[in-house]
Amino acid sequence: MSVGIVMLVHTALGRAEEVVRHWSASGCPVVIHVDRSVPRKTYQKFVRALDDLPDVEFSKRFRCEWGTWGIVAATQAASERMLAQYPQVRHVYLASGSCLPLRPVQELINYLDARPQTDFIESATTADVPWTVGGLDAERFTLRFPFSWKKNRYLFDRYVAWQRFFRMKRKIPGGLVPHMGSQWWCLTRQTLSAILQDPAREEYDRYFRRVWIPDESYFQTMARQYSVNIESRSLTLSKFDYQGKPHIFYDDHLQLLRRSDCFVARKIWPRAQRLYDAFLTDEAGAMSRQEPNPGKIDRIFAKAVERRMRGRAGLYMQSRFPREDWENGVTAAPFSMFQGFAELFDNFEPWLARATDARVHGHLFAPDGVHFADGQNAINGALSDSAVLRDYNANFFLTNLIWNTRGQRQCFQFGPADNQVINWRVAKDPNAQISVISGAWSIPLFRSNADFRDLRKRAAELQKIESDHLDVLRSTWTKARVRIWTMAEFIEAPMEPLQTILDEIGTGTPQRLKEMPRMVSLRGFGQFLQNLKNQGMHPYLMGDFPVEQDVVQHRPEKPPRPYLVR
Amino acid sequence: MPASRSLLTRYKLRLRRKRMLWRAFRSRHNLMPVSERTGAIARNDILVFITVRNEMQRLPWFLKHYRGLGVGHFLIVDNGSDDGTADYLRAEPDVSLWQTRASYKASRFGMDWITWLQRRYAHGHWTVTVDADELLIYPGYDTRDLCRLTADLMQYNQRVMGAIMLDLYPKGPPDAQSYDPEQDPVQVLPWFDAWGYQAQIQPKMGNLWLQGGPRARCFFSSDPRRAPTMNKIPLVHWDRSYAYVNSTHNLLPPALNQTWDVQGREALSGALLHTKFLPGSPARARREKARAEHFTNSKAYDDYYDAVAQNPDMWEPQSTRLTGWRQLVDLGLMTSGGGDRD
Numbered sequence: 029m030s031v032g033i034v035m036l037v038h039t040a041l042g043r044a045e046e047v048v049r050h051w052s053a054s055g056c057p058v059v060i061h062v063d064r065s066v067p068r069k070t071y072q073k074f075v076r077a078l079d080d081l082p083d084v085e086f087s088k089r090f091r092c093e094w095g096t097w098g099i100v101a102a103t104q105a106a107s108e109r110m111l112a113q114y115p116q117v118r119h120v121y122l123a124s125g126s127c128l129p130l131r132p133v134q135e136l137i138n139y140l141d142a143r144p145q146t147d148f149i150e151s152a153t154t155a156d157v158p159w160t161v162g163g164l165d166a167e168r169f170t171l172r173f174p175f176s177w178k179k180n181r182y183l184f185d186r187y188v189a190w191q192r193f194f195r196m197k198r199k200i201p202g203g204l205v206p207h208m209g210s211q212w213w214c215l216t217r218q219t220l221s222a223i224l225q226d227p228a229r230e231e232y233d234r235y236f237r238r239v240w241i242p243d244e245s246y247f248q249t250m251a252r253q254y255s256v257n258i259e260s261r262s263l264t265l266s267k268f269d270y271q272g273k274p275h276i277f278y279d280d281h282l283q284l285l286r287r288s289d290c291f292v293a294r295k296i297w298p299r300a301q302r303l304y305d306a307f308l309t310d311e312a313g314a315m316s317r318q319e320p321n322p323g324k325i326d327r328i329f330a331k332a333v334e335r336r337m338r339g340r341a342g343l344y345m346q347s348r349f350p351r352e353d354w355e356n357g358v359t360a361a362p363f364s365m366f367q368g369f370a371e372l373f374d375n376f377e378p379w380l381a382r383a384t385d386a387r388v389h390g391h392l393f394a395p396d397g398v399h400f401a402d403g404q405n406a407i408n409g410a411l412s413d414s415a416v417l418r419d420y421n422a423n424f425f426l427t428n429l430i431w432n433t434r435g436q437r438q439c440f441q442f443g444p445a446d447n448q449v450i451n452w453r454v455a456k457d458p459n460a461q462i463s464v465i466s467g468a469w470s471i472p473l474f475r476s477n478a479d480f481r482d483l484r485k486r487a488a489e490l491q492k493i494e495s496d497h498l499d500v501l502r503s504t505w506t507k508a509r510v511r512i513w514t515m516a517e518f519i520e521a522p523m524e525p526l527q528t529i530l531d532e533i534g535t536g537t538p539q540r541l542k543e544m545p546r547m548v549s550l551r552g553f554g555q556f557l558q559n560l561k562n563q564g565m566h567p568y569l570m571g572d573f574p575v576e577q578d579v580v581q582h583r584p585e586k587p588p589r590p591y592l593v594r
Numbered sequence: 595m596p597a598s599r600s601l602l603t604r605y606k607l608r609l610r611r612k613r614m615l616w617r618a619f620r621s622r623h624n625l626m627p628v629s630e631r632t633g634a635i636a637r638n639d640i641l642v643f644i645t646v647r648n649e650m651q652r653l654p655w656f657l658k659h660y661r662g663l664g665v666g667h668f669l670i671v672d673n674g675s676d677d678g679t680a681d682y683l684r685a686e687p688d689v690s691l692w693q694t695r696a697s698y699k700a701s702r703f704g705m706d707w708i709t710w711l712q713r714r715y716a717h718g719h720w721t722v723t724v725d726a727d728e729l730l731i732y733p734g735y736d737t738r739d740l741c742r743l744t745a746d747l748m749q750y751n752q753r754v755m756g757a758i759m760l761d762l763y764p765k766g767p768p769d770a771q772s773y774d775p776e777q778d779p780v781q782v783l784p785w786f787d788a789w790g791y792q793a794q795i796q797p798k799m800g801n802l803w804l805q806g807g808p809r810a811r812c813f814f815s816s817d818p819r820r821a822p823t824m825n826k827i828p829l830v831h832w833d834r835s836y837a838y839v840n841s842t843h844n845l846l847p848p849a850l851n852q853t854w855d856v857q858g859r860e861a862l863s864g865a866l867l868h869t870k871f872l873p874g875s876p877a878r879a880r881r882e883k884a885r886a887e888h889f890t891n892s893k894a895y896d897d898y899y900d901a902v903a904q905n906p907d908m909w910e911p912q913s914t915r916l917t918g919w920r921q922l923v924d925l926g927l928m929t930s931g932g933g934d935r936d
Contacts, residue, residue, distance in 0.1 A: 270859075273749055280737040297742060332930075339860040340926060344793050346756035346802050346825045347863035347929040349854040356858045412790070412811065420818040424792040431926065432789040 031056050031137050031214075032117035034106045036099065037125035038063035038092060040298035041074045044125035048078060050308045054133035057083035057114045061102040064091040085109060095177050099211075099243040100236065104224060111221055118144060121214045126295040127264060128277075128307050136263075136291045140214070147219050147255045150209030150262045151248040164188070164240060169206040170197045173240040201228070201235050207248040212264035212294065215251065222254040223247065265290035265322050267329045270337050275329065282306055284328065290320040342431045342459075344424065358457035359430040364439040364533060365460060367494075368468025371443070372515070373545035377401075380545075384533050386437040392429070393422065393446035422449040430459070437533060444469050444493035451500045460508035462501060463529055466494060467515040467570025471548060474556045484565050491569055498569075516571030519547065599800070599848070607799065611846035614837040617702070618709035624696040625671065625707055629684045632669070632715055639666025640740045642722045643711060645704035646670060648677045649726040652869060654775045657686065659729050664739030665722065669715060671707045673698050698887040709837050716832040720744045723842050724828050724866065729779075730757060732864030733919055733930035744831070747862060750931060754845075755829040756853025757864040758927050759822075760786050761807045762916065763871045767905040771873045779869040780916060787811065788914040788925050791824060801825075801844035801851035808908045813901045820895070826866055827853060862931025865922055876905040 033051045035058055037044045044060075051058050060078075062071050071089075078084050087106040092098040103122060110120055119140045129136070140146075154165045164171075171191045175183040190196075200206065215223075226232065232250070236242040251258060265288055267275040276295050277285060279302040285293055286306075296303055339348045341357025350356070364386070370376045381388040381401070390399030398413040418425045430438060454460045469490045473483050501510045509532070513525060523544065554573040561567070599607075635641065642665050646653070657668065668689045672680045673696075683691045694707065701707055712721060720740065722730060732743055732755070747755055762783035764771045773782045791806030802825045810821035826842045830850065838845045845851065855861050879902035882888055914921075922928040 269749070271750070276745070276749075278738060278742055280734065297745070299741065335860060335930075337859060339855070339858045339929075341858075343860070343926040343929075345791075345863070345926055345929065346758055346793070346804055346853050347855070347861040347931070348858065349793060349795065349802060349856065350858035351856045412815065414815055417815060417818050421792045421794065424794075428789065428792060 030114075030116055031119045031121055031133075031140055032110045032114050033058045034103065034110055034120055034122050035060045035125060035127075036063075036092065036102060036106075036122070037061065037074075038066060040125060041066070041070065043296070043298045043304065045074065045077055046304060046308055047123075047125070047128065048084060049081065050129060051133060052081045052084060054137070055083075056133060056137075057085075057110065057117060059085045059087050059106045059110045059113075061087045061092075061106045062089055063102075064089045064098075083114070085113060093176060093178060095173075095241045097237045097242055100246045103243070103247070107220055108224055111217060111224070118217050119214055120217070120220055121263070121292075122212055123264065123292060124212070124294055126298070127212070127292050128294070128296045128303060129292050130265075130285055130288065130307055131291050139291070143259075145216065145218075145257045146259050147213070147215045147251055147257065148259045148261060148263045149213035149215060149248060149251050149255075151207040151251060151258060151260050152209055153205065153207055165208075166206075167192075168208075168240040168245065169200060171240075172196075172198060172238040174238060177240075198235070198238070201231050203253070204232070204235075204249055205252060206245060207252055208245045209248045209260065210262040210264065210266065211243045212262050212266065212292075213247055213251075214263050215247070215255075219251055219255045223250040226250075226253075263291050263320065265293040265320070265325065266295070267325065270333045277303065279303055284325055288320065288322050288325045289318045290322055342427055342434075344427060357459065358453065359427050359459045361430055361434045362437060362459045362461065363430055364437070364529070365442050365454060365462045366439065367442045367463065367497075368465030368515070369463065370441045371468040371471045371548075372465055372518070373547055376545050377441070379543070380439060382543075383530055384437070384439075386439045386533060387433065389438065389440040391443065391446055392426075392440040393418070393442060393450065395445065395447070398425075399441075419447055419449075422447050423453045426450055426453065439533075444490040444497065448493060448497065451497050452505075455500050455503070455506040455508050455510070458507045461529070461532060462508050462510045463525070464498070464501065464510070464512045465515050465518045466498060466512060467491075467567065469494060470515075470557070470567060470570060471550075471553075474550075474553055475548070480559070480563070484560060484563050487560055487567060488565050491567060494569055514569065514571030516573055519550070522547070603798070604848075607846055607848055610839075611835075611837050614702075614706075614709060614839070614846070615713065615835070618706045618713060618837070621696075621701055621706035622710045624694045624701070625692040625710070626694065628672070628680060628691040628693050629689065631688070631690045632667070634688070635667045635715065635719075638719075638741075640664060640720045640722065640744065641666065641716055642668045642724070643708050643716070644668070644670050644724055644726055645673055645698075645708060646675065646679055646683075646726050647673045647698070648675045648679060650675075650677045650679050650682060651773070651775055651872060651874060652726045652779070653679065653682060655777065655779060656726055656729070657689075660722070661688070662739075663730070663735065664741050669711050671704065671711070673704065703841065703888070705838050705841070712832055712836070713834045717834040719832055721830050721832045722828055723830070723838065724826075727869045727872075728759070728826075728828070728866040729869065730828055730864055730866055731919055731922075731928075732757075732862070733923055733928055735864075735919060740829075743862075744829075746931070747829075747831070750862060752861060752931075753831045754827050754850050754853055755862060755864055756802070757826050757828050757866045758791070758804060759807070759824045759826055759866045759868050760916075760922075760927065761809055761824075761868045761870065762786050763808055763908040763913075765907075765909040765913075767907050768871045768875045769873050769877075769905045773872050779872060780867065782873075783869060783871060784915050785909055785913040786916055788927070791927075793825070796844075799839065799844050799846070799848045799851055801848075802854065808913075809898075812906060812908050813898050825853075827851065828866060829864070860929040860931060863929050865919075865928050867916075871908070876903045879903040 033056050037060055048058050075086060087109045090098045090102040092102055107120055110117060171188060175187055177184045236246045239245060269275050274295050276297045277293060278297045279300045282302060338356055342360025377388045387401050389401045392398050397415045398418055400413055470487060473487055518525060554575045557567050557573055558575045642660050670683055670689055670691050672691060672693045680693060683689050698704055724730060763785050764783050765785060771782050787807045791804055793802055793804045796803050803823060804825035805821045807824055810818060814821035823843050827845060828842055836845055853861060879899045883899035923930055
């Protein structure tokens with residue numbers, strides 16, 4: 029018993045010839061269908077070139093345009109010829125001219141001999157698989173497709189729309205349940221001849237003639253009628269890219285293809301000399317009894333398609349420049365922005381660096397320059413501490429920083445005195461964790477040694493800026509994790525908010541705070557605020573501070589919980 | 595993006611493109627064929643177009659690199675070299691050479707000549723338009739030649755491929771190195787800036803404007819707007835109605851400038867290894883400043899020329915050593931377009 033190869037060829041005839049010789053050398057009869065659009069001269073040259081091989085035949089030629097009936101007609105004609113001419117054939121393997129056998133042919137023959145009743149054809153109902161690219165799945169079988177998708181896209185689309193509008197539906201011939209799957213199958217003589225000799229074949233053929241891409245559904249559907257034992261998978265390895273076009277294998281896939289243990293792969297780039305050399309010169313003997321194992325190749329291609337489809341978040345380059353709000357991830361990794369913490373606590377930055385393994389920067393957007401962690405003047409190469417360079421494109425400065433340092437969480441301080449250009453960008457970024465102690469900007473003013481008139485003016489400015497920023501953070505567009513406390517709220521119970529923030533940054537194992545950062549002394553702060561009020565400037569962002577008392581002591585009621593804006 | 599361009603803007607851009615094609619047509623008189631082998635160009639050949647002036651130091655490796663990538667024919671304009679460049683190129687079998695003594699600046703920095711040659715010979719071909727100090731690489735370039743790359747681009751419906759210019763520099767001043775023209779320049783200039791690039795979009799022609807790199811860091815830190823543009827579009831499936839506008843940074847019709855994907859996917863892109871800082875670059879900067887034929891010749895760029903002429907050391911501790919294309923893909927400087935190259 030042997031395997032017969034039905035081969036559909038339309039380009040790269042030279043390569044097809046090599047493969048035919050390879051099949052034939054192992055005793056497999058080959059019936060070749062050459063596309064009608066191949067010029068007669070080329071065709072005749074091809075036929076002559078294969079003259080010397082005994083069991084090679086050519087079948088009647090059809091015009092095979094992608095997505096049309098021609099491919100099925102060609103397959104039918106070639107298969108009929110195969111069954112009629114070579115009675116010893118038990119399995120018929122459908123291949124194309126750009127298919128390449130990856131394992132010795134004898135191994136395929138042995139494999140099929142061990143499974144004499146099995147049909148290998150991928151076949152699934154449209155409802156069950158999300159394969160189709162482009163939206164037409166069940167409609168492939170219920171609409172008519174007389175126009176070519178390739179040449180007459182306009183008419184194709186219009187006619188589909190027309191049929192949908194009038195709810196035109198075709199009747200599927202009795203008993204058929206549409207199935208789809210890979211075009212490349214391997215059927216037993218029993219099943220194949222039952223399909224080809226079906227008394228109702230004419231009716232079925234007439235129906236499938238107007239189905240879209242019938243080569244992916246004709247045999248897949250019909251095999252379900254007759255097969256005793258369907259293995260719904262293809263023995264031919266083929267991968268598809270994100271557009272649904274077949275992926276083309278090249279020289280550098282050699283190792284990958286070898287390890288896949290598949291019998292045949294498609295498509296092969298005609299100029300992949302190394303692949304053809306490697307696989308067509310393999311020893312004829314059968315060594316391995318391995319099952320095909322396309323798992324690894326599947327994973328690699330899934331990753332590639334994923335990257336193609338979504339890209340890497342936070343990357344802005346000549347190849348990826350998503351429109352605003354289409355980014356699927358503004359930045360590459362989570363980061364934290366702290367507002368008011370460095371003002372309220374003397375040693376907040378070193379404390380945070382100790383408590384987490386994050387990189388803790390100072391005010392990155394300060395007007396006098398970029399305050400990188402540890403006073404560095406550049407980070408990872410070219411991001412320099414120059415305020416001019418940063419402000420040239422502040423949003424990019426931030427996305428770049430996060431991109432460049434992916435792998436280590438970045439934390440930085442922010443405040444109303446800093447460059448506010450980034451506010452919207454950060455607020456819309458789901459990677460951002462923003463913690464604000466509102467009004468804490470007043471502490472440096474309180475501790476400073478400046479004229480009160482200047483302080484009053486500065487306080488009014490900063491309060492306005494911070495209030496605008498808080499509006500941004502509270503807007504419905506905000507996607508960052510935002511927590512806002514007034515200063516008064518925060519100092520009542522600073523432990524809990526700090527613990528929450530640290531837990532979210534995540535140091536691996538959740539742990540209780542061992543040490544607290546040192547809070548600055550606020551003795552007299554209430555009086556300072558009162559003085560501002562007395563001068564006509566009402567500071568409200570810090571919450572209520574009583575004038576005369578030491579603020580931390582007398583607050584018996586339960587502290588309000590921090591609220592989460594989402 | 596192109597949809598948002600007003601009808602008037604689009605018409606103006608069309609006129610501008612026609613004007614450039616007309617200039618190119620006029621400039622054909624300036625080109626004197628020295629060795630015309632364009633008859634040897636086959637239908638699917640990939641073509642390289644360059645304008646050169648005194649590039650004996652770089653051309654041997656340049657030709658070797660692009661031949662290795664499967665380029666079929668080189669079409670070269672020699673703008674008054676006096677170091678034997680013309681004689682060297684005349685002897686190469688796959689090079690067609692034209693000479694001109696006309697002004698580089700007056701011909702839009704050589705673009706008029708190139709546009710004419712492209713209109714004449716490049717229609718329907720994939721073309722690589724670069725400078726002699728730019729070596730194109732892309733994901734998988736060591737195993738896949740340009741034929742395969744362009745087949746992939748066709749499959750993704752990409753008519754162009756964008757590339758980042760990657761300024762390579764030595765550790766120490768350029769003139770302290772030694773370089774043999776037959777040698778891979780990356781051995782002498784193994785360092786590059788891996789970070790610190792920033793991109794924005796110029797709405798008028800819809801092209802990207804990418805800046806950064808060692809030149810921005812060393813010479814333009816006080817005025818980043820003036821820093822050199824680092825994105826180019828070197829690889830184009832040419833049509834005779836196309837024209838480059840500003841070097842190879844952008845071209846018309848404007849739809850071609852969109853080398854990226856707005857929905858966040860990663861298109862296929864490459865990198866141009868820029869070998870400007872080989873030994874001899876300070877002397878060259880002095881010559882070019884005096885000759886005043888370059889885009890950057892204006893008072894504002896005098897400082898830049900002076901700085902390069904000073905033989906500066908651009909290396910710093912955070913510089914990165916170039917190890918290969920995979921490194922550039924990981925850094926995000928190049929992207930493999932969801933091919934299976936990584």
